[in-house]
Amino acid sequence: AGRAGAGAGLPPYHRRVGMVQELLRMVRQGRREEAGTLLQHLRQDLGMESTSLDDVLYRYASFRNLVDPITHDLIISLARYIHCPKPEADVLGAMEKLCRQLTYHLSPHSQCRRHRGLAKRKPQACLKAVLAGNPPDNTVDLSGIPLTSRDLERVTSYLQRCGEQVDSVELGFTGLTDDMVLQLLPALSTLPRLTTLALNGNRLTRALLRDLTDTLKDPSKFPNVTWIDLGNNVDIFSLPQPFLLSLRKRSPKQGHLPTILELGEGPGTGEEAREGTVGQDAGGSPVSLAKDHKGKAAVSQT
Template identity: 70%
Template sequence: MGAKQTKGQDSAGPSPQHSWKRTPTKERGGDILASLMLKSGDRLNRSGTTPPPPYQRRIGMIQEMMLLAKQGKHDEATEMLKTLRQDLGMESTSLDDVLYRYASFRNLVDPITHDLIISLARYVHCTKTEGDSLGAMEKVCRQLTYHLSPHSQWRRQGLLKRKPQACLKAVLSTPPASGTLDLSGIPLVARDMERLSGHLQRHASAVVSLELGFTELTDEAFLLLLPTLAALPRLETLTLNGNRLTRTILKELTDALKDPSSFPSVTWIDLGNNVDIFSLPQPFLVSLRKRCPKQGNLPTILEFGESQASDAPERARQLGQTVS
């Protein structure tokens, strides 16, 4: 959390200069929407039985929504945005509910995502006839795609293409650089946890930040790692975004944080873009507050005005400074 957002790698071509068309409701059906929602994940995972990570499904929905908008299929684009909002935990279906109920972002796991979704809701529900409207919507889609998917520099470094074991072995062969152990983008399974735990224990006094974003981490694997993480004396930030974690993990973390001896130095745990973790319980936030009483605000309880919806990338940078 806190990485400055730039344009994603999946940008489409120039925006067409035409108005959006209304498609008769009778031409829209649940089967079509279901196929759109699953298409991206199916393409990436046809050979196996394990479903794709949540972020792949969500990126697929963003791409399909933009395609529908460019084709002038306004109603289908609206339905796709509704499905995406629900998948991200924004259960409301009306624009008013999205704008006003979620405007403060109080207790949300990922306020940046919700801010960008609000911007998309404005463009979809308050469409203009000029092509500039589609261009602005496309820009927000690129920002949201970048925010929800593994960052482009990981792809350039080849982390997502190398053999997972080779990547893990390389990273764990040396002490953490500058207090940061970064395993972002390297798929991890339960059998990797013993090796990772041993490395963390050997360098416990040096680990300040642990990056486990987009590692395919499951509840089972994380629970094996949790006792080691809780015992790290200097760990301040733990990044777990973009994985397969569920609310079961949130409960375990909340219970662990109630013990002052667990996670003694932690100031932030990023759980965004997982399966069904959309908000943080008060005991979780209160426990973090007790560990960093001098910090003015925690990222999840900052209040953002609706008029700031277009400034999400800048606030992402500010949030990064807040938790650093």
């Protein structure tokens, strides 16, 4: 029998976004203690229960292998505002902004589909439009389109036909299970120019991560991939060293993988390094930063 992964029910992002919205409602009502408890549940749902509250609040821990450093950073900032509020700061405004950022990051948001006027079409019409013609900007963006096993046959045929042009494949928030990704794996792993593969926001499990790690051990598979986004799935919370090392071997000149720097790494040390990837915007609110696969700073939606 095949592995369906967490095939039944809705993908976990539905539950997580609901928790963020409920947390914001509690904060607005002044129920800070209850909000702190709910934040703890959200941390556990995102695989952060192994980090102590001190680590979360003061960022003394090392989180090099995080699968989703942006979400982790936003959770850290929320914990600081809930447990260590500054009297002079606009705590409510800052937390509302952080919750908006978390909701955006944990929800489907295909920029490509919106720009191409596909956002209001039915899923099958969207799929047909995306798979028509050559991939724009060398990107196959199917994010947010619910896919079935039959749809994957069409996607596979398209990748085989246009594979020489594909640099990026976006499959986030498409309802994929472990078995569905395995169905696509032969076509995806042989794309000669593919650099980034997004599988976030689905129903994938650590069993698939093991399969991907084994696949990456073969240098002929995913020959140019620099990053595979597995965030916001069922129980994939950290990335094994063999997975990261395999990516590093494919891009030895690349300076940054999208993970938070450990203490003592990068241009700063001490407090600067401990502050990791959170900066301040003009209004003094935390801005979540992560290094994207090209080494540039990527700022989550405000």
